Amino acid sequence: MPHDNEICNRSSNRPFEDIMKAGLSRRNLLKRSAVLSATGFMGTFMGKSLLAEGVAAATRQTSSSTLLAQTSRVLGFSALKIADAVINPAEPSISDDYEYQALIPWGTSIQPGGPEYNGDPNTRPTSAEQANQVGIGHDGMWFFAKNGTSNTEGMLCINHEFGRNSHVLGKDAPESLEDVRLSQHAHGVSVVAIKNTSGRWDRVASPNSRRIHVNTPVEFSGPVAGHPLLKNPANNTFQGTVNNCGNGYTPWGTYLTCEENFNGYFGSSEGDAFVPDENQDRYGFSATGFGYGWEQFDERFNLSNPNYKNEHHRFGWIVEIDPENGSKKATKRTALGRFKHEGFAFATGAGGRAVGYMGDDQRFDYCYKFVSQASWRSMMARGLSPLDYGKRYVAKFNEDGTGEWMELSVRNPKLRGKFKDQGELLVFTRVAADTLGATPMDRPEWTTVAPDGAVFWALTNNSRRTAPDPANPLVPNPDGHILRTVDSDNHVGTSFTWKIVFIAEETHEDGDETTFSDPDSLWADSTGRLFIGTDGGQKKDLNNQLLVADPATGEIRRLFTGVAGDEITGVAITPDQRTLFTNTQHPGNGDPTETNFPAPTDGVTIPRDSTVVITRKNGGVVGS
Numbered sequence: 001m002p003h004d005n006e007i008c009n010r011s012s013n014r015p016f017e018d019i020m021k022a023g024l025s026r027r028n029l030l031k032r033s034a035v036l037s038a039t040g041f042m043g044t045f046m047g048k049s050l051l052a053e054g055v056a057a058a059t060r061q062t063s064s065s066t067l068l069a070q071t072s073r074v075l076g077f078s079a080l081k082i083a084d085a086v087i088n089p090a091e092p093s094i095s096d097d098y099e100y101q102a103l104i105p106w107g108t109s110i111q112p113g114g115p116e117y118n119g120d121p122n123t124r125p126t127s128a129e130q131a132n133q134v135g136i137g138h139d140g141m142w143f144f145a146k147n148g149t150s151n152t153e154g155m156l157c158i159n160h161e162f163g164r165n166s167h168v169l170g171k172d173a174p175e176s177l178e179d180v181r182l183s184q185h186a187h188g189v190s191v192v193a194i195k196n197t198s199g200r201w202d203r204v205a206s207p208n209s210r211r212i213h214v215n216t217p218v219e220f221s222g223p224v225a226g227h228p229l230l231k232n233p234a235n236n237t238f239q240g241t242v243n244n245c246g247n248g249y250t251p252w253g254t255y256l257t258c259e260e261n262f263n264g265y266f267g268s269s270e271g272d273a274f275v276p277d278e279n280q281d282r283y284g285f286s287a288t289g290f291g292y293g294w295e296q297f298d299e300r301f302n303l304s305n306p307n308y309k310n311e312h313h314r315f316g317w318i319v320e321i322d323p324e325n326g327s328k329k330a331t332k333r334t335a336l337g338r339f340k341h342e343g344f345a346f347a348t349g350a351g352g353r354a355v356g357y358m359g360d361d362q363r364f365d366y367c368y369k370f371v372s373q374a375s376w377r378s379m380m381a382r383g384l385s386p387l388d389y390g391k392r393y394v395a396k397f398n399e400d401g402t403g404e405w406m407e408l409s410v411r412n413p414k415l416r417g418k419f420k421d422q423g424e425l426l427v428f429t430r431v432a433a434d435t436l437g438a439t440p441m442d443r444p445e446w447t448t449v450a451p452d453g454a455v456f457w458a459l460t461n462n463s464r465r466t467a468p469d470p471a472n473p474l475v476p477n478p479d480g481h482i483l484r485t486v487d488s489d490n491h492v493g494t495s496f497t498w499k500i501v502f503i504a505e506e507t508h509e510d511g512d513e514t515t516f517s518d519p520d521s522l523w524a525d526s527t528g529r530l531f532i533g534t535d536g537g538q539k540k541d542l543n544n545q546l547l548v549a550d551p552a553t554g555e556i557r558r559l560f561t562g563v564a565g566d567e568i569t570g571v572a573i574t575p576d577q578r579t580l581f582t583n584t585q586h587p588g589n590g591d592p593t594e595t596n597f598p599a600p601t602d603g604v605t606i607p608r609d610s611t612v613v614i615t616r617k618n619g620g621v622v623g624s
């Protein structure tokens, strides 16, 4: 989203500045292997042009890990050519081998038959209607197949990250509590029963279809539950989730929604007189936030109201949702830490432990990992959530292609005395990570775990990087890169190896059909093919894109491009991998002169965030 690009990390964690003060130009870095070698990067850099040579080194470097030998994946479809993708920016474009269908745009009634918003510019839903309709800002999602196997029916859980006031309300600022409630109800998560009937997907009625928005009752679990830092003098109950961006899903059938830029929804009635404290500053709180204006009509979001002094600590978590139990409250899993969560890529590690890889999406913020205390199956058999008990770590990337997972615990000698208890440490996870000297990254967006155990991290961009480090070598880095890590001890160890597998800038050469910028969504299929969704200004007049890549060979093919002003978010898939769901988020940024998607082009209808269902015309596996 466009608000996530400030800098909140004022720590001095810049571990490689001195090493790299030589001020390598980007071209030098990409082209001059002698320089790479001299700075120890050679074994860790696998930009597109160097990738083939890098495979052998990668295999050697990871031979002691669980990473299996790389196998080639066939990308057999016709890539969408740039010339074909740019003909009509108001409409999506797709590879000739594929077709798409729009599904559950903003305003769709969660249950068939309810009131719906169709993009009429002269009206908007009421807040009560919106509470039972699909929200806006479609982002991370997952398809939970009926009976675990259906390819035609299931529950789609989908995040509604954000919708600007101009888009949702049709004006820049709320004028009433009703306006604020409409905005709040457009945020959050939808759980929607969907079914394919005669080749078309649509909602179907289900008691488990529901909205979870900013005012829905939720509960807290894990080390911070019951902590004084969550209590308010107002004694208000726990409500809501907001700015739900990336996601995760567990093998026990639950959905994980990740609260990202929660700071932007808080403001202060004191205006310019408001001064955030040190911890609030580290999380980016300010007097006006992102301009939503909720604090003007809803005291929960007024940072200066002492009755709600800890309300902002209730956001910034990963939230677990049971798609098959409509009466179960969403649960904030505090053991996973509080930061601007982008996603939770699940792996079952050694001993059957639940492992999750998580990005904190801000310039110069960090990569994190969680490892459950014991086998997730055994914990669940004892009635314990594997996400409530375990260790969490933050990453330090070394120049020699190795890395270290540093434990975020009050038992870590380096953190002793810094926090009153583990609960306080978790509320201020970023501060603990600063203390440990974690490596500041170029905005960690999605993570994904490939079937061979390798973990991929999308580092979307960082135009303000002034000094390179080995894991973030471009200065500045306007287009981003994708990095791969392989953990020791089958995901549960405290060391890893790493290398860069794609530098987006390298794909922009004249005549190169593979150009992309700003990787954001990332998902590896069962063969290791990487699906990459982009969020940012693409080159050559392209709208944002969904690409498929083979990290072993460096091959990239364009599958789909969205509409003007949008970003491509989220990847979900049916068990047979023949139906893929992605999203166009903020199409036209809400401007009907840019696009009217998913309505036909008429220059008037408000464009609506929408899921896009992608299938191969011959019925084959998506991406093959």
Ligand code: FEO
Residues within 6 Å of the ligand: 001, 004, 161, 245, 246, 260, 342, 361, 445, 520
């Ligand atoms: Fe909401 Fe970091 O993307």
Ligand code: CA
Residues within 6 Å of the ligand: 001, 445, 460, 520, 535
């Ligand atoms: Ca982004």
Ligand code: CA
Residues within 6 Å of the ligand: 001, 245, 246, 342, 445, 446, 520, 521, 535
């Ligand atoms: Ca994102």
